[in-house]
Amino acid sequence: MSQFRALAGVLRGGRAGGSQWLRACGGAPVRRWVDPRRGCSSGAAPVLSTVAGSSSYMEEMYIAWLEDHKNVHESWDAFFSNIHASSPPGEAGERRPSALLEGRVLSHSANMAQKVVEDHLAVHTLIRAYQIRGHHVAQLDPLGILDADLDHFVPSDLITTIDKLGFYGLDESDLDRSFQLPSTTFIGGEDTTLPLREIIRRLEASYCGHIGIEFMFINNVDQCQWIRQKFETPGILKFTKLEKRTLLARLIRSTRFEDFLARKWSSEKRFGLEGCEVLIPALKSMIDTSSSAGIDSVIMGMPHRGRLNVLANVIRKELDQIFCQFDPKLEASDEGSGDVKYHLGMYHERINRETDKNITLSLMANPSHLEAVDPVVQGKAKAEQFYRGDTQGKKVMSILIHGDAAFAGQGVVYETFHLSELPSYTTHGTIHVVVNNQIGFTTDPRMARSSPYPTDVARVVNAPIFHVNADDPEAVMYVCRVAAEWRATFNKDVVIDLVCYRRFGHNEMDEPMFTQPLMYKQIRRQEHVLKKYSDRLIAEGVVTLQEYEEEVAKYDKICEEAYASSKDEKILQIRHWLDSPWPDFFTAEGEPKSMSSVPTGLKEEVLQHIGQTASSVPLDDFQIHPGLSRILRGRADLVKNRQMDWALGEYMAFGSLLKDGIHVRLSGQDVERGTFSHRHHVLHDQEVDKRICVPMNHLWADQAPYTVCNSSLSEYGVLGFELGFAMASPNALILWEAQFGDFNNTAQCIIDQFISPGQAKWVRNNGIVLLLPHGMEGMGPEHSSARPERFLQMSNDDPDHFPEFSGDFEVQQLYDCNWIVVNCSTPANYCHVLRRQILLPFRKPLIIFTPKSLLRHPDARSSFEDLAEGTTFKRLIPDVGPASQNPSQVKRVIFCAGKVYYELARERKQQKLEKEIAIIRLEQISPFPFDLVRTEAEKYGNAELVWCQEEHKNMGYYDYARPRLLTVTANRRPVWYVGRDPAAAPATGNKFTHFNELKRFMDTAFNLNAFTGKDV
């Protein structure tokens, strides 16, 4: 029952219901207060709790009060004082009890009781109004010209002027009346009553000063109480002298760092922090608090603004390394493109000076694409927690820094928030800091978002939001401390909205007066926060002017010295900016430990053991669905016959890697069962709700754990997350499966900015695997194509250059590529490629176009022989039929990839062309197996070369395969196309057209005269 309803009950019926009301404090009826500090205070029970209680009790109180006002609770004191103040002369001071019970005092007191209750209700409502809406009038803008919530409107229930007391039925005369405070406020401190005037003053101080808090939407009462206590308790926002000095020193570093860069490289873009210099002490303060709560690893993601400053003063990257990034003459030593300085990441282990504990800080490298790094940071943090057994997030945490425009505008922010409470994705609380400079490039907030604050998106996960004026460094530090404590206490997300300004243009070259003239006039007048704060501390006697100047000089000297030593650098090494080093995986120089192929076959007993587990229910008393029993029986039959379908092939890959201690994690929409109901990695008890069994985790006693998790319905967020997860360790197979391959395009940013160019930009390996169901099966324009052409277009192998074969060509080629693109046509090859992914001495992203109908196709099965010891992944599957026996007689060689092979093979059989036509499957499409293709092309030296695909001509693999096939034959043999015509949509929505198209291109594929006399 809410407190107000309890009070209403008291008013109406004279008794509030049941257990809320206990006898305590010397027998007097008192409310059971939520807050223990409000138990039995001196002078018996408070007036509100007994106002409808026995009249003799009231009488006792009254007599006691007449003797000495201090004999009774403050609320009784207030109550009797009110009666006296309004009683006719003579009656006041009446000592006889009967006068209270029967006379005018009693009748008067009944009216007064009613009034007291009403007024208390009003005051309680008022308190609540401040808690809910106080932030709307908080002084958040350091410039004093904008409202942080984009609205000048002052809520009518906030008492900004005396006349607004009328809203509550109160007036000026009530200001000095004392009121009992509800248990849902802490403004009283030790006092349980306060005069209304003081109540309003304290509420304004708590909610309408430089801090504005949004939290009343949180459904959890304890959490709300916790926040109220942190912000309402009188005097809570006090800092010691030492704390103030530390804060000043940090502010000096932050400010002087930007000044230094501005002085040395006045015409370089650096996206300086000027106007929000307080970010540096803010981050440091939250790291200090988290470190003392036990955190020893912090993973951060942030955009351009202030990034160099964070690297220098939070992560503590060597200053000379930062400065040499500005030197245009330095040559890059690493392969790849490298990246601009304000995108690079960093990893650093150091001692936290405040707590004397070790702490690892990493800032993830990120692309220009704002907010794209958010889920990546979360994935990396989750992985570190997972490997360290940090199930509560007590050791590892993430901090995300955002711009105001991007935080409101980018959908991935929302997608990332929605991962925050999911069991397989939670990082147990992230601290978000929004550098809210009230502008996005040249766009004003009122044009950039429809929500009042840029932070409203966080409300969906009940995260408290602390808005704070960035020109009040102590308020900012306090908020940061509370945010870190919140995270440590509740393990939930929290947002700090640092309302600041941007002193210059979007970058140092931009003219902001073009578009924000008035704002920038004000900004020019705005005193620097360091100046304001140092003046204040000098005035308070916390530091002397001399000390302050010495501190400034000390840091300037550090910068100058680092600048001088940066001149000694001869080479620029991106390698020094690695955010996720894998020290034991590579040599000390960061090279692979070997460069040779790896056998990926398996022992028969391993295959048998995995096969049997995959077809059984390892838990006793576990009732599975009869349909699933049938599926498992089917699997058992396959295993008995030493055969495997797609699901079993996958089982073999995962199971065998788990046996070797490799963690496997498969994430994506509905992956547990599998979109096509073929996988069933999680069994559900049909009788016991939520009882599940993951047979893959019952393979071997000392196996690595297997994680399979249905994700939220997000591609961008979840793929980013898994990419981050894969960053943490090379010894794990991390797979993301798209529901259908075409949905990968809503994660395009992760693919284009991280997966394809990640190593080139940031010299870091990543072995993420993308499973993309792909195939033209008459299901319409959607659900058909995973867009192979896009992945292939981004592959970095040269179409026109025939590579030299030296050493282990397969491995060398894989080492040189940016990613691997495959379409396996057999379960065994699928298993091999997954195993190869982990057994390689380096990591590359692996894109796999996976089948749909082939999952159950009787021809698309493998024998255990295909996975036996000594077997390996086949980059190309040659023809082994009649054509290969007599290659010189072969008239046509059809190269293809994926499912169309089975359609071609069936048609060839039907048309009895097995001697004339060879069909060769390219299983690894990129990097292109030039060596194997050349062998095949030479083998069938008299044959026409055809590329056949089921996709439309402007899609699929053709544009990638054709120039490479031509390079293989030194342009001496034409390459003919067979497949669907060019089209705008990936597939037809009409079944008839679908089959018609298929028939037409099959006819061409097996018409040996189709290209006779035609020009290429």
Ligand SMILES: Cc1ncc(C[n+]2csc(CCOP(=O)(O)OP(=O)(O)O)c2C)c(N)n1
């Ligand atoms: C996804 C994306 N869209 C557009 C841009 C171009 N862009 C770079 S910074 C910027 C403004 C960002 O404003 P805000 O998030 O408020 O950060 P601020 O620069 O003010 O710190 C824009 C639009 C980008 N980098 N990423």
Ligand SMILES: [Mg+2]
């Ligand atoms: Mg901004």
